[in-house]
Amino acid sequence: MPTGRALDDARTLLLESGRRILAAEGAGALTSRSVTDRSGVAKGVLHRHFADFDAYLAALVAEDAERIRAIEPRAAGSAVDAVTDVIEQVFTPTTRALVALVISRDEVRRRVRAPGSYGIPLLMDATAVVIDVLAAGRDLGWLRPDAEVAALALALIGSAHLLYAGELGAFPDRAATHEVVESILVGSL
Template identity: 70%
Template structure:
C-alpha cells in the first residue's frame, strides 16, 4: 500500500526549498536533508529527480543564470543609477551562496561550465552589467571611448568582493551607488 502524498511538482518544490535555504541561511545550510525537510518530501524524492546533490545544486545554478539574464534596470536616470540597480538585482544572498558552492564543488562546476573561463554566475553578472553599460553608451550616458568590458569586470568584481566578505548580501544602496560612481567617473 503506497504511503505519502502525490506531488504535482516535486522538482519545483525541491528547487524552491533550496533557494529559500540559500536566501535565509546561506550555502553552509544547504544539505540534502535541509532541502528535503524544507520541501516536505522524502529524501528519495530528491534522488529520483537529481542524479546526486551536485546535480541538484547545478540545477539551482542554471535557474539563477536564467534569472540574471532576464534582469533589466528599473527606472534609472543615469548610467550609475542603472548599473547600481542591476548590481543590486543580481547580487542576492541566493546568488552569492550558489557562487560559493560552484567554486567549492568540482561536480557542480563541471556540470555548469560552458567551456569559458571564469566563475559560474559571475560571468553572467558581468554580461548583465556590460549590457547596461553598452545601452548607456547608446543614449550618451557613457563616453564612446569607454572600455565597457573592463568597466563591467571592475564593477562586478567590486560588487562580489564587497558582498562576499559580509553576511551574504551587498552593502546598503548608498555604498553600492558610491562604488559604481567611483568606477564610472572617468567614463561618464
C-alpha cells in the first residue's frame, strides 16, 4: 500500500513553494528542506524533478525571467510613467530575492546566463524590457530622437535595483521610484 500522496504536478508545487518562501522570508530561507517541507513532499521528490538544488534555483530564475520579459506598461502618458510602471512590475519580493541568489551563487548564474551574454540575469532581462519601452517612447516623441536608450535602461535598472534592495518586506513607494526614473531621464525628455 503506498504511503505517500499522489502529486498531480510536483514540479509546479515545488516551484510555487520556493516562490512563496522567497517572497515571505527572502533568499536566506530557501533550502531544499524548506521547499520540500512547505510543499509537503519528501526530499526525494525535489531530486526526481531537478538534478540538484542549483537546477531547481535555475528553474525559478528562468520562470521569473520569462515573466519579466513579458512585462509591458499597463498605462502611461509619458516615458517616466511607463518606465516607473515597468520597474514596479519587475521588482517583486520574489524577484528581489532571486536577484540576490543569482548574485551570490555562481553556478546558478552560469546555468541561467545565455551564451555570450553579460550582466546579472533577471536584471538584464529587465534592462531589455526597459530598452523596448524607451525605444517606443522615443518613437512616440516622449524622448529626444538622440536618446541613448540602452545606456538609459542600464542606469534605470541599476538604480532601481539599489532602490529596491532594502529590508525584507520594505519597498519604496511609487513617488520614490518615479523620482529616480525622472532624474535619470530628464536630460532625454
